Amino acid sequence: MSRDYTLKVRLSTYEKEKLQQEAERRGITMAELIRACIESFSPTKIS
Numbered sequence: 001m002s003r004d005y006t007l008k009v010r011l012s013t014y015e016k017e018k019l020q021q022e023a024e025r026r027g028i029t030m031a032e033l034i035r036a037c038i039e040s041f042s043p044t045k046i047s
Contacts, residue, residue: 011019023033 019030019033023030026033028036
């Protein structure tokens with residue numbers, strides 16, 4: 001899959017640590033975890 005966009009997000013230290021811990025628990029990167037979360041959203045029509 002082509003990655004055409006970069007998203008910059010501000011997180012608190014707590015949020016970043018939680019994200020990092022969950023990614024490490026799953027054995028994936030934080031970016032992969034965020035993409036997995038997005039994939040879990042209900043399908044919508046993209047125009």
